[in-house]
Structures are given as structure tokens and as C-alpha cells.
Amino acid sequence: MKVDKETLQKIAHLARLEVRPEEEAELLNSLNGVLNWMEQLNEVDTTGVEPLMHISPDLNVLRDDAVANHLPRAQALANAPQHDETFFQVPKVME
Amino acid sequence: MAFDFHIVTDYYRSFSLVQADLRAGTITCRQLVDGYLARIEENRHLNVFTEVYAEEARQRADDLDRRWAANEPVGRLAGMVIGLKDVLSHAGHGLQAGSHMLDGFVAQFTATAVQRLLDEDAIVIGRQNCDEFAMGSSNETSAFGPVRNAADPTRVPGGSSGGSAVAVQAGLCLASIGSDTGGSVRQPAAFCGVTGLKPTYGRISRWGLIAYASSFDCVGPIAHTPADCALLLEIMAGPDEFDSTVSNRPVEAYSAATQMASAPRRIAYLRDGVESPGVDASIREATQRTIDALRAAGHTVEPVSLSLLDSLLPTYYILTTAEASSNLSRFDGVRYGHRTAEATDLIELYKKSRTEGFGSEVRRRILLGTFALSASYYDAYYTKAQQVRRLIREETERLFAEYDFLLSPTTPSPAFKLGEKTGRNPDDDPLQMYLADIFTVQANVVGYPAISIPNGATPEGLPIGLQLMASPFAEASLVAIAQEITDL
Numbered sequence: 232m233k234v235d236k237e238t239l240q241k242i243a244h245l246a247r248l249e250v251r252p253e254e255e256a257e258l259l260n261s262l263n264g265v266l267n268w269m270e271q272l273n274e275v276d277t278t279g280v281e282p283l284m285h286i287s288p289d290l291n292v293l294r295d296d297a298v299a300n301h302l303p304r305a306q307a308l309a310n311a312p313q314h315d316e317t318f319f320q321v322p323k324v325m326e
Numbered sequence: 327m328a329f330d331f332h333i334v335t336d337y338y339r340s341f342s343l344v345q346a347d348l349r350a351g352t353i354t355c356r357q358l359v360d361g362y363l364a365r366i367e368e369n370r371h372l373n374v375f376t377e378v379y380a381e382e383a384r385q386r387a388d389d390l391d392r393r394w395a396a397n398e399p400v401g402r403l404a405g406m407v408i409g410l411k412d413v414l415s416h417a418g419h420g421l422q423a424g425s426h427m428l429d430g431f432v433a434q435f436t437a438t439a440v441q442r443l444l445d446e447d448a449i450v451i452g453r454q455n456c457d458e459f460a461m462g463s464s465n466e467t468s469a470f471g472p473v474r475n476a477a478d479p480t481r482v483p484g485g486s487s488g489g490s491a492v493a494v495q496a497g498l499c500l501a502s503i504g505s506d507t508g509g510s511v512r513q514p515a516a517f518c519g520v521t522g523l524k525p526t527y528g529r530i531s532r533w534g535l536i537a538y539a540s541s542f543d544c545v546g547p548i549a550h551t552p553a554d555c556a557l558l559l560e561i562m563a564g565p566d567e568f569d570s571t572v573s574n575r576p577v578e579a580y581s582a583a584t585q586m587a588s589a590p591r592r593i594a595y596l597r598d599g600v601e602s603p604g605v606d607a608s609i610r611e612a613t614q615r616t617i618d619a620l621r622a623a624g625h626t627v628e629p630v631s632l633s634l635l636d637s638l639l640p641t642y643y644i645l646t647t648a649e650a651s652s653n654l655s656r657f658d659g660v661r662y663g664h665r666t667a668e669a670t671d672l673i674e675l676y677k678k679s680r681t682e683g684f685g686s687e688v689r690r691r692i693l694l695g696t697f698a699l700s701a702s703y704y705d706a707y708y709t710k711a712q713q714v715r716r717l718i719r720e721e722t723e724r725l726f727a728e729y730d731f732l733l734s735p736t737t738p739s740p741a742f743k744l745g746e747k748t749g750r751n752p753d754d755d756p757l758q759m760y761l762a763d764i765f766t767v768q769a770n771v772v773g774y775p776a777i778s779i780p781n782g783a784t785p786e787g788l789p790i791g792l793q794l795m796a797s798p799f800a801e802a803s804l805v806a807i808a809q810e811i812t813d814l
Contacts, residue, residue: 233697234697238697239693242693242696242697242700243693245696245700246651246680246692246693246696247655247658247673247676247677247680248677248680248681248684248689248692248693249677249678249681258690258693261690262690262693262694262697264757265643265694265757266694266697266707268640268757269640269643269644269707269711270640271636271637271640272637272640272641272644272710272711272714273710275634275637275714275717277710277713277714277717280713280714280716280717281713281716282709282712282713282715282716283712283713283715283716283719284712285541285571286527286528286541286542286772286773287527287528287571287572287573287773288528288573288798289528289571289572289573289574289575290570290571291570292565292569292570292571292572292573292574293570294567301435302434302435306434307434307661309432309434310430310431310432310434310661310662310663311660311661311662312659312660312662312663312664312665313665319660319661321660321672321675322669322670322671322672322675323671324671324672
């Protein structure tokens with residue numbers, strides 16, 4: 232088994248997700264099933280093969296770095312759960 | 327004479343017919359829109375729309391009719407009534423990717439692809455249901471509940487662009503714009519008996535498309551005919567200063583290409599697609615019939631095998647879950663999206679907001695991707711999959727050095743029953759759902775264009791799809807051969 236309870240909780244923390252104890256069994260089952268299936272790739276010889284990072288032939292199509300007002304502040308804040316006139320707001324992080 | 331609104335579904339299955347009647351003055355844009363709105367009301371049970379823009383669509387139609395009457399110029403899509411998959415940003419309208427994570431979210435800008443359609447006077451009639459964050463092959467992961475297939479409402483429409491496919495199938499709009507990461511335009515098009523086109527990676531700007539897996543994602547049209555898909559592609563494609571991966575290659579006249587007689591072509595077909603017992607018998611037979619018809623029409627059609635066929639789906643799922651875990655990290659409950667009511671510190675705010683906002687398949691894929699990218703497993707999974715991706719592309723390049731197209735069924739089975747493969751029960755195996763994409767993922771893994779066209783039906787009357795894949799940026803010849811097969 233690739234993923235045990237401890238690994239699952241560690242991954243969940245890295246992903247900023249919570250896994251409740253009653254979900255653990257189903258998730259361990261499905262994650263390990265998928266990971267075992269993914270390991271078919273180990274049968275492919277990739278010795279010396281360069282990883283393919285970019286699929287587009289036109290990489291980094293750049294434009295001029297000109298100043299423009301693409302998203303005004305009020306609009307940028309419009310979908311925030313909590314904000315004031317200027318900033319996004321979150322619960323206090325320091326005492 | 328009273329206008330029979332059923333004409334929008336029974337007759338207007340190509341935009342050229344709509345335009346001819348608009349020019350002749352036998353219908354108005356307003357009548358078209360009212361016709362579609364009536365059809366939408368009749369078909370609420372299919373659960374296609376997450377929001378209908380009835381008043382706005384009527385106003386745009388009235389404005390177009392006025393301009394038409396006054397001999398003012400109108401755009402190339404005047405009279406084209408379309409829907410948008412709920413992953414495409416449309417300023418001032420709701421946008422939530424089939425997820426409670428984005429309940430109440432209002433788009434602040436318009437996707438480049440959508441803006442180009444609006445600029446040509448397309449009428450957007452609403453946004454359409456899809457799998458949550460486009461992750462799914464049956465539309466059952468949507469927070470809005472599943473879309474139903476109009477050919478049999480007990481069956482799935484496919485996914486993730488399920489609402490888009492059923493909207494066209496049931497005549498709720500003439501065309502819809504979806505997105506395709508592993509088959510999400512083509513697979514539902516096949517399940518619903520319509521046409522779906524996934525362009526070359528980078529052909530259409532992804533600006534304003536909610537990201538799932540950025541090195542796979544493509545915007546793509548769904549319509550009745552290859553010609554209409556070609557026209558929509560032609561208008562959406564091309565350079566965009568907001569997408570650094572978009573191609574600057576000139577956009578060809580794809581819509582004109584569908585009207586040209588095509589020269590004899592060299593077509594490869596996947597031997598597994600007509601011989602494998604894993605493929606439904608009626609789909610194998612339908613594919614064989616098309617192969618015979620293409621030969622009779624003078625094309626060369628030869629069987630090929632892909633040595634890496636079995637590696638396609640594992641490669642796809644490792645890389646897309648990894649990219650998704652990164653892309654979806656932006657949903658943190660701070661700048662937009664769901665925020666928990668319970669958190670007392672920042673880490674808890676992130677965790678609870680994300681856990682409450684995302685559905686189970688999205689969380690599963692984020693966990694898989696986070697695992698594949700974690701320090702201990704990065705080389706074994708992520709790097710390995712990137713290496714195999716290169717081998718798959720090299721094998722595909724060798725194939726396309728000899729052939730113009732690769733033909734296969736779009737899917738190994740017709741539309742399956744709702745609830746049959748949800749993976750929601752502890753005993754369900756998510757892999758069963760993943761296998762529905764076996765023939766479609768290759769195009770995304772290598773970035774090539776592919777189209778799914780209707781290819782008859784099973785004895786139970788379920789639509790069958792035929793897929794053709796072409797070389798990068800060969801969309802003109804792809805839509806031409808697709809139209810030719812449609813007309814065979």
C-alpha cells in the first residue's frame with residue numbers, strides 16, 4: 232500500500248484539505264487503487280528520456296510590459312468573502 | 327402566421343440555414359431566441375442550464391433585428407444562439423465551474439474566446455452545467471446535479487461538457503463552447519450525437535477559462551456540424567496578449583475548408599477500436615462501416631497499433647492531477663470563493679474553506695496530484711509521466727509522418743446509466759469512469775487537434791461517435807474530412 236493513514240493526513244495537510252476519520256478508509260482504497268494502476272508506467276523504459284515540460288511550440292509569447300489598468304481594485308475585491316476599501320481580510324494570524 | 331418554436335430544433339441544425347432565413351426575412355433573431363427559451367422551459371428536467379439569460383438574450387436579439395432592418399452592419403455570428411460551459415468567464419455573469427466553491431461568484435472580465443464571439447454578435451443564452459472544475463466523464467460530479475442525456479434521460483450525457491452537449495442535442499441553443507482536457511468536448515458530443523472539436527493546444531486562448539490542467543486544457547466548440555464548429559473555431563482562435571502559450575500562427579479560413587472537396591487521404595485507424603472486446607460491438611461495427619465507406623470514397627485506410635496505448639490514461643491522470651493540485655490551490659477562501667464560518671486561524675481557514683467548498687472527486691484528484699508532486703514521490707510519478715508523455719508524442723509524430731489522420735471510435739461504450747460509475751460508493755472503482763476517455767486522451771497528451779462526429783446509433787438508439795485526430799494546426803483538413811464523412 233503506497234498511502235497509509237499517516238501519509239494520507241500528510242498529503243491532506245500539504246493540499247490544505249481536511250480528511251475526516253470516517254473518510255479515511257474509502258480514500259485510502261481509491262487512492263491506492265489509482266496509484267497502483269498508474270504504476271503501469273514503470274513497465275515503460277524511459278532511460279535517458281528528457282521529461283516533456285511544455286506542450287506548446289510557441290513558448291513564452293510575450294507582450295510589451297506596458298502599464299495598464301486591467302482590473303480596478305473595486306472589481307478585484309468584488310468577490311472577496313471579507314474585505315475593506317483596500318484589502319482582503321482574513322482572521323487574525325498573530326497574537 | 328404563428329411561429330412554431332420547434333423549428334429551432336427540428337430544422338435549424340446548421341447556422342447556414344439560420345442565416346439564409348434571417349437574410350430572407352422569414353424569421354427574426356427575436357423569434358429564434360424565444361424559440362430556444364421555450365425549448366429550455368420544456369426541457370428543464372435535463373438540468374442543462376445553471377443560469378438562463380432570457381432578458382439579455384431577448385434584448386440582444388431585438389438590437390440585432392433593428393440593425394438588420396436598418397441595413398447596419400452585423401457580425402458574422404448574427405443569429406447564432408450559443409451557450410457557455412460554466413468554466414468560461416463572461417463579465418457580469420455568474421461563474422462557478424459546477425462547484426459550491428464558487429457560489430455567488432461574478433466574473434469580472436470576459437474570456438478572450440467569449441469576447442470574440444460577442445464581437446461577432448453571437449447571442450449567449452445562458453451558462454451550462456458541467457462536472458465540477460471539469461473533472462469527470464459523466465457530468466455527475468457537478469454541485470448542481472447531473473445533466474441527463476436527451477436520447478435517454480436515465481443515462482449520462484458524458485462529461486465534463488455534458489450540459490453543452492445536451493443543449494445542442496436537445497435544441498436549446500445552436501452551439502455551445504466547452505473545454506476539453508482529456509475528451510471533455512468530444513466524449514459528451516459522442517454520447518449525445520453531436521459534433522465536438524478540440525483544437526491544437528494553444529490554438530485558442532485560455533484566458534478566462536477556469537484552469538484544470540494547464541498543459542492539456544483547450545477551449546472547443548460543440549455544434550451539429552463540422553462546418554459550424556469550424557466557423558466558431560475560426561472566430562475564437564488566434565494570438566492573445568493574455569495567454570503566453572497561445573500560438574501566433576495565422577488563423578486559417580476553417581469554415582471555407584469544409585466546403586472544399588478533399589483529396590484522397592492516408593488515414594490510419596486504431597486496430598483496438600474495431601477489434602478489442604473492450605469496445606461495444608455496435609460501436610466496432612459502426613466504425614468498420616465508416617472505414618469501408620472511406621475506402622470506397624478513394625481514401626487509403628490502414629490499421630495501426632499504438633504500443634503506448636495502455637500508458638495514455640495513467641500518464642494523463644498523473645500529470646492532470648498534479649497540475650490540478652497546483653491550479654486549484656488558488657481557491658483558498660481569501661480572495662474569492664467559499665469561506666468557512668468556523669476558522670480561527672489562517673491555516674484552518676484554508677483547510678476548512680477548501681474541504682467544505684470542493685466535492686469528493688475534486689478533493690480526490692487534488693490529493694492524488696499532491697502525492698505525485700510530493701518530494702518523496704516526484705520522480706517516481708511526475709517525472710516518469712513527463713518522460714512517457716514525450717515517448718507518446720514521439721510515437722504519435724512517427725504515425726503522423728505516414729498518415730494524415732488517426733481514426734477511432736470516440737468512446738469504447740455508448741452513454742452509460744446515471745449512477746453506474748460514480749465512484750461515490752465505497753465499493754466503486756473510480757478507474758471505471760477514467761476508462762471512458764481511453765480514445766480521447768491521446769490528443770490532449772500530445773496537444774494535437776481532434777474532432778468527434780456522429781456515427782449512427784446502437785440498437786437501443788444511443789448515439790455513437792467517431793473520432794478523427796490530425797497533425798498540429800491541421801484543423802482545416804480535419805474539419806474538411808469530418809464534413810466529408812458526415813455527408814457520405
